Amino acid sequence: xxxxxxxxxxxxxxxxxxYEIERLLEAAKADNIELEVYAPEDFDLTVTREDSKSIxxxxxxxxxxxxxxxRMGSGTTYFALAIIRHLERLGVYCLNSSKAxxxxxxxxxxxxxxxxxxxxxxxxxLVKFPVDIALVERHLGFPVVIKxxxxxxxxxxxxxxxxxxxxxxxxxxxxxxxxANIILQEFISNSHGRDLRVFTIGGRVVGCYERRGxxxxxxxxxxxxxxxxxxxxxxxxxxxxxxxSNVLDLDVAGIDLLFDNGxxxxxxANSSPGxxxxxxxxxVDIAQQILHFIRIRLGMxxxxxxxxxxxxxxxxxxxxxTKVIKEIKSAE
Numbered sequence: 001x002x003x004x005x006x007x008x009x010x011x012x013x014x015x016x017x018x019y020e021i022e023r024l025l026e027a028a029k030a031d032n033i034e035l036e037v038y039a040p041e042d043f044d045l046t047v048t049r050e051d052s053k054s055i056x057x058x059x060x061x062x063x064x065x066x067x068x069x070x071r072m073g074s075g076t077t078y079f080a081l082a083i084i085r086h087l088e089r090l091g092v093y094c095l096n097s098s099k100a101x102x103x104x105x106x107x108x109x110x111x112x113x114x115x116x117x118x119x120x121x122x123x124x125x126l127v128k129f130p131v132d133i134a135l136v137e138r139h140l141g142f143p144v145v146i147k148x149x150x151x152x153x154x155x156x157x158x159x160x161x162x163x164x165x166x167x168x169x170x171x172x173x174x175x176x177x178x179x180a181n182i183i184l185q186e187f188i189s190n191s192h193g194r195d196l197r198v199f200t201i202g203g204r205v206v207g208c209y210e211r212r213g214x215x216x217x218x219x220x221x222x223x224x225x226x227x228x229x230x231x232x233x234x235x236x237x238x239x240x241x242x243x244x245s246n247v248l249d250l251d252v253a254g255i256d257l258l259f260d261n262g263x264x265x266x267x268x269a270n271s272s273p274g275x276x277x278x279x280x281x282x283x284v285d286i287a288q289q290i291l292h293f294i295r296i297r298l299g300m301x302x303x304x305x306x307x308x309x310x311x312x313x314x315x316x317x318x319x320x321x322t323k324v325i326k327e328i329k330s331a332e
Contacts, residue, residue, distance in 0.1 A: 001033045001300045006080060007071040008039040019276040020071065027287035040080040055086055067093040067294050073272035074105050093298055096271045100249045104271040107149055108183050110248060117247050119240065120265045127182040131170040133163055140186045142166065149181040159187065188265060191258035195267060196231055198241035198255040199278055199286065202293050205241050206286065207278045208233045228277040236264060244269050252290060
């Protein structure tokens with residue numbers, strides 16, 4: 001089985017995804033998968049009926065891979081998206097699809113899709129200049145969260161505490177770029193400086209952990225220096241995460257949930273989620289599970305490798321407890 005990772009460091013990344021890339025390459029080698037990393041500028045494509053000859057790698061025709069893993073998330077450019085679309089139409093499986101990547105990249109559109117399915121999300125408003133401060137205060141209140149339509153790892157996200165402070169920031173943005181795409185979201189105070197990252201693969205939850213920001217920061221991103229610790233998956237968490245990945249058609253997703261008075265609201269979804277934080281606090285091999293999922297989707301099973309997923313420490317403990325209970329019942 002052969003695959004490509006489409007990746008390029010961008011200015012929006014606080015921390016390059018070198019950990020995730022290296023883990024995927026490591027897992028691929030262990031599973032006898034040929035996996036290579038390329039940047040969008042390594043490709044040229046033409047619209048033609050010659051199929052595989054319509055895409056070039058470093059100026060040369062090349063045998064197409066079985067799958068491609070885009071790892072650019074919200075930093076996916078139009079050119080990169082065009083490459084992904086082209087490969088899809090040539091029969092290459094993409095994790096995630098170009099449509100899902102484009103949908104999730106637009107934070108307002110993804111919120112609209114989730115709200116349409118009656119899923120709990122923060123109230124969201126699209127900004128138009130000049131901003132009506134009274135309207136914002138009436139519908140969202142202060143503090144209010146300010147976001148760019150596309151961003152990752154906490155970049156392009158700000159918290160404005162008061163109307164006056166918010167007005168000054170909006171005037172600055174308007175003067176700098178009147179056509180800037182900005183959305184506003186209600187501030188969920190219970191989730192100040194913390195949230196949950198739920199990792200899903202193939203519509204099932206494979207890990208959940210709580211992220212806490214540094215000191216007084218309201219952002220909880222591990223990539224920005226925050227901390228991570230395991231968090232038990234409740235039925236509500238599992239339902240929200242799986243429903244979100246299903247609505248947004250994400251095969252692999254990082255779903256961010258906000259704490260809200262004993263319940264949760266869906267903050268956003270990520271099409272190229274990092275998993276260093278998850279693997280640092282949970283005994284789970286995300287890279288292995290991603291590649292195993294791709295094998296299942298393509299029907300290309302490796303007879304030489306163990307097909308059963310890794311049994312994590314919590315699972316092992318559960319198995320041991322079950323054995324003890326059975327032994328006790330047998331003795332009785």
